[in-house]
Amino acid sequence: MKLSDFVVRDAIIVGLKATTKEAAIREIVQSLRDAGSIAAEDVESVIRHILSREELGSTGIGQGVAVPHTRHPKVNALVCTIALSKQGVDFAALDNEPVDILFLLVSPPNMPGEHLRALEKISTQLKNQRFVSFLRQAKDRQDVIELLEEADSGTL
Amino acid sequence: MFLIDRIILIGSILVLLGIVSSKLSTRFGLPVLVIFLGLGMLAGSEGLGGIPFDDAAVAHGVGTLALAVILLDGGLSTSWESIRLGWRPALVLSTLGVLVTAVVTGYAAAVVLGLSLEQGLLLGSIVGSTDAAAVFAALRSRGVRLPRRLNATLEMESGSNDPMAIFLTVGLMELIGGRVGLGPSLLGLFVNQMVVGAVAGLVVGLGAVGLINRINLEVAGLYPGLVGASGLLAYGVAAALGGSGFLAIYLAGIVMGNRPMVYRGGVLRFHDAWAWLAQIVMFVTLGLLSFPSRLWAVAGQGLLLAGVLVLVARPLAVVVSLVPFGFGFGVRELGLLSWVGLKGAVPITLATFPRLAGLEGADGIFDVVFFVVLVSALIQGWTIPAVARWLGLERAAESAPPVELEIHALRPVDGEVVGYTVSARSRLAGRLVRHLVLPDGAVIALIARGQEVIPPHGGTRILAGDHVILVVRPGVKPLVDRVFAEEAEAWTEPVEFGLRASARVGELEDCYGVELGADRSWTLDELVRARLGRRPRLGDRVVLGPLELRVRAVDGAGVVERVGLVVRLAGGD
Secondary structure, eight states: OOHHHHBOGGGOEESOOOOBHHHHHHHHHHHHHHTTSSOGGGHHHHHHHHHHHHHHSOOEEETTEEOOEEEOTTOSSOEEEEEEEEEEEBOOOTTOOOEEEEEEEEEOTTOHHHHHHHHHHHHHHHTOHHHHHHHHTOOSHHHHHHHHHHHHHTOO | OOHHHHHHHHHHHHHHHHHHHHHHHHHHOOOHHHHHHHHHHHHBTTSSSOBOOOOHHHHHHHHHHHHHHHHHHHHHTOOHHHHHHHHHHHHHIIIIIHHHHHHHHHHHHHHHHTOOHHHHHHHHHHTOSOOHHHHHIIIIITOOOOOHHHHHHHHHHHHHSHHHHHHHHHHHHHHHTTSSOSSHHHHHHHHHHHHHHHHHHHHHHHHHHHHHHHHOOSOTTHHHHHHHHHHHHHHHHHHHTTSOHHHHHHHHHHHHHTSOOTTHHHHHHHHHHHHHHHHHHHHHHHHHHOOHHHHHHTHHHHHHHHHHIIIIIHHHHHHHHHTTTTOOOOHHHHHHHHHTOOOOHHHHHHHHHHHHTTOTTHHHHHHHHHHHHHHIIIIIHHHHHHHHHHTTOOOOOOOOOSOOOOOOOSSOOSOEEEEEEOOTTOTTTTOBGGGOOOOTTEEEEEEEETTEEEOOOTTOBOOTTOEEEEEEOTTOHHHHHHHHOOTTOOOOSOOOEEEETTSBHHHHHHHHTOOOSSOTTSBHHHHHHHHHOSOOOTTOEEEETTEEEEEEEEOTTSOEEEEEEEEOOTTOO
16 A cells, blocks of 8 residues: 555645644545545545544544544545644644644445554555655645655655 | 962962872773872872962862862752752651761760860761762762762762751850850851741742743853852852851752753853862862871871771661651662762862861861861772772663764753664664654754764664764653664663542542442542541552552552552562
């Protein structure tokens, strides 16, 4: 499984405006809508699903990274994108520190295995400190896309 | 010439000689403690200086005041982070550890020196504690970088174990003098020392911070004095109430050093300077008090006793204090903790107690203690860097930044000035300033490169080895830290998603579309406890197909409060 297979490039945000958890999730889901990956009428429902997963416990995994995720009946394939913040998002993360890298993942309900594989793929990638520090220095969408391709080809 | 005129003349010469000879420490790695003691011995009645000094009361006074000043500085510069890392093992080491060291050394002293068991134990108690001044000097000024937890444990131990040694010494003297018996009254003395000392330190420290931040002084130069006097007040209050003044002033220092404080940088620098001065004055005075010829007379016994202390008592104390409590130190770490059982001023100062009390055999005890301290400081102090390297526990030294920029805030202000060193592996090396992605609210104030100070503009290139100094708004520092973070801080644990353990099995199943093989109405706490079949502990793992739950918080009743969720498919890590 490759990151560039399921990360929606046109929805990548460099310079997230939101600074709270709900606003950040909303901004990213709206970006996925603008990229055509989520239908306009499903936006609110997807946000609610993601927030209800957050209620079980924050997906802010520490060291400035959060991976909000959910399964949703209205998507047909794995939908994921990346948002970078320069102000930090208050995400109630495990280490209570502001989050500046977010991976948001929505998968169809009939593919639980793929959902977990995508989460595992993202997790593995986030353990690579070079990947994470390069991501923090990405200036625009193209930088992020190139970084994802480097990560996929194992040249990072 | 008045007496005070002579004291000023001789004192200033000795302090100047002390400062100049500290260069020897940098050049040969000789511990400063040994240099200053040596200087005092040289200046003394049997040395070149021929200064007659054998007033144990004055030496005790100087030693006590100097130690209080050193402990205040140690507390002020101890970060909350190292307290969090080190306080548990340090607490056991500074109580049980001191007791074990004292008993083992004391028994050996009774045998080697032919003393009574009480007198032997008294000697053991005197040398029971490690020395804050010696340990701080060895770990900080000689640039030995140890793993943070080891460093924190050793520093905190040395700062907090003097009360125990003092208690044992005073207690034994009372016992020998027949003023208290073994039993409840002795225990009361101990509890009083610890509890009163701790409470006085915390209360005075908190009060002082409140005062410092509200008093709004017009003159910046008064703030360091305010902090210093508050620390000494903590000492005085504790001592007046029968508590440990040393513990009080150390804790007051920690409290004041870890709260936002007006003019903080200036205060810390002032106390650092005083602590150095105190070290010189204290060790030179104690050196003056000794008689090298008498030391020579006890050399054989002293060496034997130092051997027992260093090679048997301290390692045993470390093992007994740390192994049963599961602090997770490895063999090499225990080895290093054993080796950094540095003795210093406290034993010598305590050794003046029996002399002051006119106890029988007091002179002999003083000489042996002095000799043992000298051996410990010389051999252990000198070889700490080598031993740390040999055990593979030394960390690469950080190069100190050539400039430090500080804004002296006379009122509490929002914002900070922070500095970072750009390593060769950093993603930032070689980049133009305008190509840096910095968090909002952070701006580079200057770049220091070698001797040069570079005012940055967009076209300035950042090079490896540069010291970059930034002005950051409050709350932004964690984000800036990450930008400048070394890559070496690898994430060794698998990524975990947080889950509160009161969530239901059904909720988790719905979220991930997996079967956990348990009743859907169970909470995750119930599930974890059922699978473990025992009281859950932090770090316990329960594997449920592709998911793994790790216990991350347990309350006092053994109920799991929080778990971490790790995704583990075949082929994953």
